[in-house]
Amino acid sequence: MVRIVDCKGMPCPLPIITLRRAMAECEPGAELEVRLDSELSAHNVQRYLADHGVYLSLTQADGLYSGRFANPSALATEELPACATVLPEGGLNLSPTSSIGPEAPRASLVIIDADTLGRGCDELGGLLIKGLLSTLTEWDTPPTHVVLMNGGVRLAVGQSGTVETLRQLEHAGTAVWLCGTCVDHFGLAGELGVGQVRNMYDISRAISAAPRVIRL
Structure with a gap:
């Protein structure tokens, strides 16, 4: 069949x-x-x-x-x-x-610093970042960390449409970290649906230890 x-x-x-x-x-x-x-x-x-x-x-x-x-x-x-x-x-x-x-897989730390991808059209950029996040769940070697900084922390908000994808990454073993200063700046502490709020010291140490860092 x-x-x-x-x-x-x-x-x-x-x-x-x-x-x-x-x-x-x-x-x-x-x-x-x-x-x-x-x-x-x-x-x-x-x-x-x-x-x-x-x-x-x-x-x-x-x-x-x-x-x-x-x-x-x-x-x-x-x-x-x-x-x-x-x-x-x-x-x-x-x-x-x-x-x-x-390419052969390598462990990666991924930094996302906006809730859109690329420039020119935020609506298109929102669709692109959602599509790219969904590809991360398909990697044979998932990222060790996905670090959300600046506007990227909005991707972890309950109604963002990307929370479920980030949860899938967590289930696969990826640590989803949110910059605490960024969460406070945007007043999102009570709206987060996924991830751990971490300080910049923890984030910098994870970046230093990562075999490969990818910034989107």
């Missing part, structure tokens, strides 16, 4: 996350069919599968993309689901794509 992985209507990076979970649930050699309705998502899925030795040919009809493949014997070690920022020149290539392969 073919496992249908319906990713239509999903924003980046959910198609990759959904596909990755489906592959993990299926036996090696099982047949899967992925369905998408975005050219960018189709390109990302091709690239992701190529990273795992699967060369997916997609067909396109009426704005929908679909293709079948045999589940590989094992998922290669990876960190971030592929999420392209631009399409290849000339549009989507429906033939198998090449890949440079995933």
Whole structure:
């Protein structure tokens, strides 16, 4: 029986996350069919599968993309689901794509100092930071710490929409730390839904000890 992985209507990076979970649930050699309705998502899925030795040919009809493949014997070690920022020149290539392969995982401390990602449009930035946080839950080696500073502490507020994702990170063993000075500055002490409030001394020691620090 073919496992249908319906990713239509999903924003980046959910198609990759959904596909990755489906592959993990299926036996090696099982047949899967992925369905998408975005050219960018189709390109990302091709690239992701190529990273795992699967060369997916997609067909396109009426704005929908679909293709079948045999589940590989094992998922290669990876960190971030592929999420392209631009399409290849000339549009989507429906033939198998090449890949440079995933990087070996290393323990990381991630610093987030805003509740949006990038500049130009805060609404878009809010969607991007939510999408990026969801990818952290998929790392084979979760971050040792996610440190929220300045406006980033708003991501831990109950109605922010990112609390559940941060809780998933905690469940995976990641320490979610909030800058105490920042929490006090924004008056959020009574509104937090996740994480530990820590002082700058603790935070600086964690940064010093981390093998790799990623600042978003």
